[in-house]
Amino acid sequence: MPWWFWFLLWAALLLGSAAGAACAGVWLVRKALRFLRDAGSSFSELFAARPVAEAGSDEAESVGDLARPLPGSAVFDRPDEVRRAYDQGKAARRAARRERRISRRAQRGQAQSPRDLGLI
Numbered sequence: 001m002p003w004w005f006w007f008l009l010w011a012a013l014l015l016g017s018a019a020g021a022a023c024a025g026v027w028l029v030r031k032a033l034r035f036l037r038d039a040g041s042s043f044s045e046l047f048a049a050r051p052v053a054e055a056g057s058d059e060a061e062s063v064g065d066l067a068r069p070l071p072g073s074a075v076f077d078r079p080d081e082v083r084r085a086y087d088q089g090k091a092a093r094r095a096a097r098r099e100r101r102i103s104r105r106a107q108r109g110q111a112q113s114p115r116d117l118g119l120i
Helices: 003-048 079-108
Strands: none
Touching: none
């Protein structure tokens, strides 16, 4: 076999491998872009609309007239915002309990605690 046959054979093999690698690269890039586009739309849906329970529903259990978000909706929130919301809710629940305790004791004619009345 002449020397130029081996040259043509190796050139054809290299060109075929390069074409296969190019096709695989294009396929991978398109698949990655599709994944990123879907992930971006999913994240935008998560951050755009947070589920909030209606004020009159069983899940709401709101303090005052503030509706509470449904469980699991704060997964992607910033931790300082979640902590602040938790502390505000905790303070509101404590105040509501104190008001119920004051009214209950007043109804029964019992002595009020100075701490409940804000004297201490």
